[in-house]
Amino acid sequence: MSVSAVPPVEAPAEEALRPHAETAYAAELAALAAADDRPRPARWLLSPWAVATYLLGGTLPDGTVVTPKYVGPRRIVEVAVTTLATDRALLLLGVPGTAKTWVSEHLAAAVSGDSTLLVQGTAGTPEEAVRYGWNYARLLAEGPSRGALVPSPVMRAMAEGRTARVEELTRIPADVQDSLITILSEKTLPIPELGEEVQAVRGFNLIATANDRDRGVNELSSALRRRFNTVVLPLPASLEEEVDIVSRRVGELGRSLDLPAVPSGSAEIRRVVTVFRELRDGVTADGRTKVKSPSGSLSTAEAISVVTSGLALAAHFGDGVLRPADVASGLLGAVVRDPAADRLVWQEYLESVVRERDDWKDFYRSCREAAQR
Template sequence: MSADVREAALQRPPAEIRYADELAALRAADDGPRPPGWQLSLRAARRFVVGDEEAGIGRKFVGNAALVERALVTLATNRGLMLVGEPGTAKSLLSELIAAAVSGTSTLTVQGGAATTEDQIKYSWNYALLVSEGPSQRSLVPAPMLRGMAEGRLVRFEEITRCPLEVQDCLLSLLSERVMAVPELDGPEGMVFARAGFNVIATANTRDRGVNEMSAALKRRFNFETVFPVADFDTELALVEAEVGALLRRSGVEAPPDRDVLEVLVGTFRELRVPQTSGERLSAVMSTAEAVSVAHAVGVRGWFLRGEPGNAADVVTCLAGTAAKDSPEDLARLRRFLEQQAGRRPGAAWQDLYRARHLLAG
């Protein structure tokens, strides 16, 4: 199966598949010094993430280039990288892009949660082989952290603060001693030493602060970098337009998103995220990622129901599910914004949004 066919068959291909051509071109032209175990030099990895128009490398992360540089420098040392910020600020995307650039794969991933166990982080056993043969390399089932250490690759730990404290702290020895003990195995096989290139990128959103606060010992093993929301309207609009266009094509939608509708959608999200005129801030996460999700739903709704790109009425209908997640008051705040602010804004799309306010469910 060719790479193009394989990519087309996947709902969301990982970065190393989506951008395989760019990664190959960067490797071929990369003459910079590479940290041990890295597939690209630090300069080439930076170009992959933030883009290089002259080399035909698209920009993938809309954020501070200095943040990307600091993150890469951290990973070239023996300290882990912790990306923190509001939900939807592209922390996971940044960790995926960096892992793809540095290690060639972004799929060594642990998804943190209340049910995450050490087995899912380090290793487990094939119990049929364990019973019949006893502990052996054949019966050992490596989890992402063991594979990352043995292969010298980056491991992504998503939403680490959603894991219980005792599960988080299983990383302490891995990040300090760079060795994982497998006590069930005898001899040299019982110790897995990290190869050059191994490190950990963890993410945590600031709304989870206090859910399972990290221990001071674990914090000392990470450098913390904060990822902020997109500050500029035009930049956020361009990002939403690009991401939604790709999602709609994968969903079988032939019509590109209507830019006027996207302007209204992004403007609404920005106003409800950090109010400028309405004073109505929602407790729900009105992030760029949520805006992309709503815009995707608008495009799908318009195309498959009417054969159109989607309009302001679809925006109102699709916004309800985003606004009503955290608090019943959020739906009322959204309704007041549509009633009191949308109609005052210039442009036909804003007027269409105002006229469609009655479609807001609830």
């Protein structure tokens, strides 16, 4: 299988639906670089301290406010950043919706200014996506040559001293995964067809993400796992923390889609997050009532999706204010993945928990109506 060498077509920053992190937060990265007087590893745009500040947020001496990209324990970010400054690769592990991809992208943007050296892991990811491929027209015309070779994102990162990213590593077939072993241990990528190799230059490292619910899909070999320092990203520790995460991300997505401001729906965001946490944990927030958990993950990412869809409904078919009816259908779709079992779980939760909350009457009616359609 060949790897296409078609160059990306870049949209103007103001037109891109989802700008890359280094574009969307260019002003913050520039301000951090200007204020950063700490030692920087080779080819890093920022020092480890500044990278951590970029992810966790803060206020710089000149008054520039750096917005948080990750809400969670500071130590987790510090360990992840420190790992990238060593010769060990970084594996971000966690359940769905714990911001693994988000953290990976922002780490790469802050470290090397380029988050696009990405291999997306799927069951069909070929070895060429990790190592290199060939332009078969040139290969047939010229034979094996550097001009006919199509470098993978990992090979480019090695040659340029940048950070490569591999998403959903455990979704990649095991034999393709293991093509990373030589790269991570010897810091070299042999090209036997040319009798050459690409050696990683200083600054190169790799960030991989994996869903810990994918265990058994394509388990990492012990040899490959030893090449990574694993950092587990936890679910948000508290309701307030998760509400903050959802509100921030919905606000960012809403601005790119010209949707109403998040404050108009803050009450509904809190309700959606509360429902997700209670069903996920199997107990109500006050600890008094046990509830059944549905089959889905009910991740923070799914809560963001439910609220964003609700804001779109409010903007285009309502008065612009997020109300219970706007989130009810999305909430039903997120909870009821198995029509038989999950629908019973949802109905029981509505009747035993939501119905009993005096200030949730409108929310209860909207959810009941959505479930009966």
